[in-house]
Amino acid sequence: MHLCRHFLLRLIRSIALLAIFSTAAHAAEKRDLIIDTDPGADDVVALLLALASPEELHIRAITTVAGNVRIDKTSRNARLAREWAAREEVPVYAGAGRPLVRPPIYAENIHGKEGLPGVDVHEPKKGLADGNAVQYLIDTLSKAEPHSITIAMLGPQTNLALALIQAPEITQGIKEVVVMGGAHFNGGNITPVAEFNLYADPDAAKVVLASGVKLTYVPLDVTHKVLTSDQRIQRIEGLNNHAGKLVSSILNEYVKADMVHYGLPGGPVHDASVIAWLLKPELFSGRLINVAIDSREGPGFGQTVADWYDTLGQPKNVFWIENGDAQGFFDLLTQRLARLK
Numbered sequence: 001m002h003l004c005r006h007f008l009l010r011l012i013r014s015i016a017l018l019a020i021f022s023t024a025a026h027a028a029e030k031r032d033l034i035i036d037t038d039p040g041a042d043d044v045v046a047l048l049l050a051l052a053s054p055e056e057l058h059i060r061a062i063t064t065v066a067g068n069v070r071i072d073k074t075s076r077n078a079r080l081a082r083e084w085a086a087r088e089e090v091p092v093y094a095g096a097g098r099p100l101v102r103p104p105i106y107a108e109n110i111h112g113k114e115g116l117p118g119v120d121v122h123e124p125k126k127g128l129a130d131g132n133a134v135q136y137l138i139d140t141l142s143k144a145e146p147h148s149i150t151i152a153m154l155g156p157q158t159n160l161a162l163a164l165i166q167a168p169e170i171t172q173g174i175k176e177v178v179v180m181g182g183a184h185f186n187g188g189n190i191t192p193v194a195e196f197n198l199y200a201d202p203d204a205a206k207v208v209l210a211s212g213v214k215l216t217y218v219p220l221d222v223t224h225k226v227l228t229s230d231q232r233i234q235r236i237e238g239l240n241n242h243a244g245k246l247v248s249s250i251l252n253e254y255v256k257a258d259m260v261h262y263g264l265p266g267g268p269v270h271d272a273s274v275i276a277w278l279l280k281p282e283l284f285s286g287r288l289i290n291v292a293i294d295s296r297e298g299p300g301f302g303q304t305v306a307d308w309y310d311t312l313g314q315p316k317n318v319f320w321i322e323n324g325d326a327q328g329f330f331d332l333l334t335q336r337l338a339r340l341k
């Protein structure tokens, strides 16, 4: 009888400890994230996907940069995404209004004058956080637990480069940086060899690369394989919530130009693949390789020279994503958008 009671007590204690440990492990899996972005149609889809995923992602802030459109518009569009997701507690900091060295370029031909095709924009109720995105990055990353914060880079890498130039020691707070950018097998989308985010500010991308932080690139090689289809967009529209209506309207308009230009059966939703990689890495595959960035004037300007076959035997500095499960991506996006109002 005594033995039996003793055994029972031990069993209860073990179960309680297991519950505590598994909760702790689960909490530890939640990723501390800063999203640096230039919304942008696909940036807004990425933001909604991230904001609808609070179990996996603790979004500490959204920082904005000039890119697809001017900084005032990218900052407004980031705040719109936050409002649409009803996540007003997430601060939005505005950052660099132009690249490190070169004059700004915009992509209004793809994203429209307001940076958001297919939907009406308005001034969101909640404003920007006080302070600048670059200072926010410096303050947050220098005080963070060692290697604890992931940065999703969905636009030109100007903000993080400026932060690293001013305070190189902030790498201590960075767990990893996941970049939408670059192109190798696919070819470029702004020149035959360069992808827009790298071409817009290759000097910034070089600073980030040289900092030695853990880097993953989600280039056109994979985003041009993860394509919309009428059926995929209709499923999102069929969610019958506001988010589904918005995303389907944005995508219907956004994909047109790429489908015509590349003769593709659907369009890429580039930036959203960065968030999908963070949520479900098993949807993607890639390889650790050496990448160099060309910032010399000429036909190679903005190119990511990706040594996929290790021809030069140089140190491997980037995990380069090359393939993705398109249906898995759209299933994930649709499921997460269904959670929003």
Ligand code: BDR
Pocket (backbone or CB within 6 Å): 040, 041, 042, 043, 068, 107, 110, 154, 155, 180, 189, 195, 196, 197, 270, 271
């Ligand atoms: C990238 O460029 C921008 O236009 C998109 O938002 C994406 O980040 C694709 O080349």
Ligand code: CA
Pocket (backbone or CB within 6 Å): 037, 038, 039, 040, 042, 043, 067, 068, 154, 155, 271
């Ligand atoms: Ca972008």
